[in-house]
Amino acid sequence: MQKKDSIKKYRESQKQVHNQEVNEIIKETYSSSNQNAKLYYYKINKKLRWWGWLLPLLLTSLSTGLSFLIGWSLYWNFNLNGASGGWAGVGWVAFSILIGFAFSYMILSWIRNRRAAEFFNHKGRRYQLTLTDWEAKIIMWKKIIGLTTVLMVIVTGLTIGLL
Known part of the structure; x- marks a missing residue:
């Protein structure tokens, strides 16, 4: 005992x-004594700048162009849409790119949560903000990938619906 x-x-x-x-x-x-300054710089670093708004448009247009190129090559090489062939490959390629963007968003979230748990040395605080520059950059990139994902949902829906 x-x-x-x-x-x-x-x-x-x-x-x-x-x-x-x-x-x-x-x-x-x-x-801490410099809490206001830390919070101010954290908010500035996680804010999207002009290129942060332009990058999702660029990534979406590149992904759409790539999906049409791959879909076009699938149109000539594989029969995806029954006996007549077709552009069904474009929608599937756009959907797979959309899944890739969503998966990258989840990976960034997982990395941020893991780093926060290491920072606080406590698993329960993994969702809490650490107010570091690194975390602000990760949040900014998550916003960019999130906007790209939303735009790709629209493009994929139109691609699958119209083709």
């Missing part, structure tokens, strides 16, 4: 030390 009590006490002390470390990190992140 004595051994179990000592193990319990040791684990409790380790939990207290860990909680104290996490609380110090949180206090340092959110209650």
Whole structure:
């Protein structure tokens, strides 16, 4: 019995030390003396600039052009739409590119959450903002990929619907 009590006490002390470390990190992140400046630069870094609005349009147009090129080559090489052939490959290629953009958005989110959990040394705080420049850049790129995904949904819907 004595051994179990000592193990319990040791684990409790380790939990207290860990909680104290996490609380110090949180206090340092959110209650520091330069909090206003940190928050200001964080908001500036995660904001989309002019190229951040132009890049989704460019990526969408490149993806659409690529899907038409690949769909055109599939039109001549494979019979995807029954006996008469057709441009069905364009819609499927656009859909696969759309899935790629959505998957890259999820990967960026996973990386950001993992880094936040490492930063706070606590799994439960993985969704909390760390207010670092790196995280602001990741959020900016997530916005760009999200806008590209929304535009690709429109293009894919039109492509599949019209062809």
